[in-house]
Amino acid sequence: MMKTILTLVFTLTISAVSAQSVVKGYVFEDLNGNKKKDRREKGIAGVSVSNGINVTQTDNNGAYTLPIGNDNIIFVIKPSGYRVPVNDKNQPQFYYIHKPAGHPEGYRYKGTPPTGKLPALVNFPLVRHDESAEFTALVFGDPQPYTMEEVKHFSRGIVEEVAGINNVEFGLSLGDLVGDNLDLHNPYIDAVKGVGIPWYNLMGNHDMNYEAKADSLSDETYEYHFGPANYSFNYGNVHFIILDDILYPDPRDGAGYWGGFRKSQLAFIENDLKFVDKQKLIVLAFHIPLYTGTGSFNPEHRQKLFDLLKDYPNTLSLSAHSHLQRNLFYTKADGWHQSKPHHEYNAGTTSGDWYSGELDEKGVPYSTMRDGTPKGYAFIHFKDNKYVIDYKVAGKPKDYQMEIYSPKVIPQGRTSAGIYVNFFMGSARDVVEYRIGNRNWEKMTHIEDNDPSFLALLYKWDNTETLMPGRRPSNAVKCTHLWRAGFPRDLPLGEHTIEVRVTDMFGRQFTQTRKIKVETPVAVE
DSSP states (O other): OOOOOEEOOOSSOBTTBSEEEEEEEEEEEOSSSSSSOOTTOOBOTTOEEESSSOEEEOOTTSEEEEEEOSSEEEEEOOOTTEEOOBOTTSOBOOEEEEOTTOSOTTOSSOOOOOOOSOOSOOOEEEEEOOOOSEEEEEEEOOOOOSSHHHHHHHIIIIIHHHTTOSSOOEEEEOSOOSSSOGGGHHHHHHHHHTTOSOEEEOOOGGGSOTTOSSGGGTTHHHHHHHOOSSEEEEETTEEEEEOOOEESSOTTTSSSOEEOOOHHHHHHHHHHHTTSOTTSEEEEEOSSOSOOTTSOBOHHHHHHHHHHTTTOSOEEEEEOOSSSOEEEEEOGGGTOOSSSOEEEEEOOOSSTTTSOBOBOTTSOBOOOOTTSOOSEEEEEEEETTEEEEEEEETTSOTTOOEEEEOOSEEESSOOSOEEEEEETTOOTTSEEEEEETTSOOEEOEEEEEOOHHHHHHHHHHHHOSSOOSSBOOOOOOOEEEEEEEEOOTTOOSEEEEEEEEEEOTTSOEEEEEEEEEEEOOOOOO
């Protein structure tokens, strides 16, 4: 018996399929936790469900209907006050993959096998959860192991440090979960499982199927392991939108990739936001930063994204990819529509400078990034629709927030040497001050230059006469969170303490000290 074909009109097609069918189901409260809708379990009204483009909401009985093609992932958009099931790997289970024909042929790394006939109902269980408007999320940038040895570096250097962490609701990795070898997706999943909390992911350029001839197919293996590459969910008074912002192949020349969005993705964002309160904090997460100064992101697509957000006064973007750390602020001059700038946190990475540098006591590379930021991870603390970000350097106390660089000894009187401060979470908007001994506090000058602390690491590699274990770090790039001050000429002989005080964008203060000696200049004979 032939199925009835429902012809739907789309402004955007789903997988280039013109004749569409529909998917139906319920979002329900799973009282007994068996993930099945039992007779006494009621549907939940007003919950958003999506096919990756369209977004609808459940009716009073918890029922929904959506169009579906031959390559769709149907997912529930978790509402606040509920949680979705997780599997034994701590991966949230909020989606159903519908690919009747399975993944495309000829790919080195496989995707979803044929899923068969669409079920009569695709239901989504939710469990009621006492969800506070004040919560913390853990963020990893670019784990990016290229080998099993680097998976172990990630596990020993990062995951073991946060394993079993308390008072963190969920984690999120900002793409480049692996480095081109997609067979490492499962070892990565096994490693991050050790954190012990629900873990969300998004796709990076090194998670793609390079054999794909169309961008919509570049995420086949990613989808098989992690589900939809574009999705959203709510927690507290925050709405998270997770996006794949890699266009591959690059539409300009068919080679490489470019930062940006397909029309279908922008349609999903628009449709999703229709059901989101405008006073919520909107957190967008993607891999490639929105910064267009290097030509790495399509400026027209950034503007379209900004246009969609014009009525939302509380926003934050999260990105990674660059293997350094930056805080970017977009103003009206950049096409942002509001007087309050849009903040993008371009996060430091858990792989640091691609697992380079000297080895620590565990045999894990220190892997300091090219701007002098040590490898690490971030905690984002949410309170209602506000947020505060903490960067945690791996293997260091949580109060290690800056590196002070200066000579260990200087001559009394005039010197061209300076004091440098790399405040890892900083930007030009922060206030950095210093004093020596009990002198008055003075402001330091924000500069963009190579971090001398990082240069010292490079010089150690370049000047050794015996090869060191590990791999030389990458060459330095200019740091956007670096400050400098000179030495006063009237410092007396003896040991002194340099004290640095930072007031950050969130109004918090951090201090750190360093010792220096002043000695009598050596006479030239």
